[in-house]
Amino acid sequence: MxxxxxxxxxxxxxxxxxxxxxxxxxxxxxxxxxxxxxESLAFQQAAAGIALAATKLESLPATLQAKLEExxxxxxxxxxxxxxxxxxxxxTRTPAPAPSPAPSPAPxxxxxxxxxxxxxxxxxxxxxxxxxxxxxxxxxxKSVFVPHDVPPPIPPTPTEERERLLAKPGTQKIEWSxxxxxxxxxxxxxxVWNAAEQKGTMRFRGLARNDPKAFQYQLWIFDKTRDDKYxxxxxxxxxxxxxxxxxxxxxxxxxxxDAALFAITVEKPGGVVVSKRExxxxxxxxxx
Amino acid sequence: xxxRIAKGDAAATRECIxxxxxxxWSLARRFCxxxxxxxxxxxxxxxxxxxxxxxxxxxxxxxxxxxxxxxxRRLIDRKRRQKRxxxxxxxxxxxxDALPNESEVPAELGAEAALAARAVARLRPEQRxxxxxxxxHGLSHEEVATxxxxxxxxxxxxxxxxxxxxxxxxxxxxxxxxxxxETTEEPS
Numbered sequence: 100m101x102x103x104x105x106x107x108x109x110x111x112x113x114x115x116x117x118x119x120x121x122x123x124x125x126x127x128x129x130x131x132x133x134x135x136x137x138e139s140l141a142f143q144q145a146a147a148g149i150a151l152a153a154t155k156l157e158s159l160p161a162t163l164q165a166k167l168e169e170x171x172x173x174x175x176x177x178x179x180x181x182x183x184x185x186x187x188x189x190x191t192r193t194p195a196p197a198p199s200p201a202p203s204p205a206p207x208x209x210x211x212x213x214x215x216x217x218x219x220x221x222x223x224x225x226x227x228x229x230x231x232x233x234x235x236x237x238x239x240x241k242s243v244f245v246p247h248d249v250p251p252p253i254p255p256t257p258t259e260e261r262e263r264l265l266a267k268p269g270t271q272k273i274e275w276s277x278x279x280x281x282x283x284x285x286x287x288x289x290x291v292w293n294a295a296e297q298k299g300t301m302r303f304r305g306l307a308r309n310d311p312k313a314f315q316y317q318l319w320i321f322d323k324t325r326d327d328k329y330x331x332x333x334x335x336x337x338x339x340x341x342x343x344x345x346x347x348x349x350x351x352x353x354x355x356x357d358a359a360l361f362a363i364t365v366e367k368p369g370g371v372v373v374s375k376r377e378x379x380x381x382x383x384x385x386x387x
Numbered sequence: 388x389x390x391r392i393a394k395g396d397a398a399a400t401r402e403c404i405x406x407x408x409x410x411x412w413s414l415a416r417r418f419c420x421x422x423x424x425x426x427x428x429x430x431x432x433x434x435x436x437x438x439x440x441x442x443x444x445x446x447x448x449x450x451x452x453x454x455x456x457x458x459x460r461r462l463i464d465r466k467r468r469q470k471r472x473x474x475x476x477x478x479x480x481x482x483x484d485a486l487p488n489e490s491e492v493p494a495e496l497g498a499e500a501a502l503a504a505r506a507v508a509r510l511r512p513e514q515r516x517x518x519x520x521x522x523x524h525g526l527s528h529e530e531v532a533t534x535x536x537x538x539x540x541x542x543x544x545x546x547x548x549x550x551x552x553x554x555x556x557x558x559x560x561x562x563x564x565x566x567x568x569e570t571t572e573e574p575s
Contacts, residue, residue: 116521145553147458151496163426168401356512
């Protein structure tokens with residue numbers, strides 16, 4: 100349990116969760132201490148741990164991989180000095196635009212303000228500054244972590260995932276019902292959903308191709324344990340082929356406890372937080 | 388890998404991309420509103436990794452957590468720079484955010500990820516939903532409130548308490564990925 104000023108703890112938590120505004124960052128900077136720096140690191144690592152645990156690994160697109168390798172080569176060939184505790188690397192934090200004209204101090208100036216207590220920090224502590232906001236110096240209170248150097252597994256293709264789920268006990272397979280929307284009048288297919296794994300796929304045949312710059316399809320999952328006004332967002336997707344099956348993994352944003360209905364809507368590019376449900380194109384109702 | 392990169396080892400940068408590229412890409416797809424934005428974000432993250440490689444210390448945390456921290460910070464910064472575009476949804480394929488059980492978290496994602504899964508599993512369902520939407524999708528408290536139909540204050544309380552619970556488990560004395568240490572479900 101934190102023993103710090105409750106407001107400081109609140110700001111550190113928000114920083115790790117969603118980031119801070121320029122005003123909040125300035126407020127936090129004014130309170131910052133060695134102990135709070137350590138707390139900040141702990142919160143950042145906890146948030147990263149959650150994100151890592153929830154991540155279903157995907158393959159990096161080949162074109163992007165090529166760009167990264169090119170970028171890495173340029174970086175290595177550039178005349179740079181090895182970063183040290185006294186270097187001035189590019190700040191990793193960019194405060195959000197502030198409504199007031201008061202500028203937020205850059206990370207490097209925050210460092211300067213704290214040189215008094217930083218001078219007492221050991222080299223080990225200096226070395227981990229980049230874990231949160233480089234080049235902050237952070238006191239390590241304890242580490243419970245174990246290094247891992249095992250390459251991540253190659254994720255299955257959507258087709259492989261569908262077949263895998265169909266072979267699992269408890270998996271539901273529900274046929275789509277098309278509406279009269281122009282995009283789906285000839286559409287068919289099914290939803291495969293395994294509640295225990297919280298994984299699923301959608302298969303479409305005959306659903307109209309979409310221009311992702313004009314609109315995208317979005318899945319909504321109605322959960323019997325939730326208010327119907329707030330179905331679970333299943334993610335947006337595109338259909339880029341005229342014929343054959345299109346298989347899309349399901350992207351449930353939060354846990355679906357008891358799926359009642361899967362519905363596809365047409366939404367603006369990128370999807371929406373709450374759908375107006377103006378164009379519902381496919382539905383799949385689970386057996387009651 | 389990161390210490391080798393800090394020394395200018397070109398092969399290590401390629402290995403790093405191969406090892407963590409999918410992870411960074413997966414995280415970016417959750418935070419970003421378009422494929423293009425996600426691609427730009429991934430490039431920013433790796434540039435940051437190259438620059439920060441010398442600061443990695445395995446005594447502080449695993450390499451994959453270092454990559455996770457850098458990635459989330461960069462993605463949050465991008466989103467705030469873009470003034471939190473109203474388009475907050477990620478892309479489509481391969482994403483599922485029901486947190487796996489602790490034992491199902493792949494070892495390569497680090498012991499801390501397994502511990503985090505354990506801690507999150509003990510939260511109340513609504514707390515769990517809120518903390519996943521903030522930490523994994525980069526949604527602001529306001530966006531989560533809209534999406535979940537919850538008061539803003541409740542969303543903030545859920546997310547803060549949730550992260551506190553995870554942080555407390557991670558720092559509990561003697562806790563490891565295989566230990567059975569307990570935490571309170573709802574810290575005050």
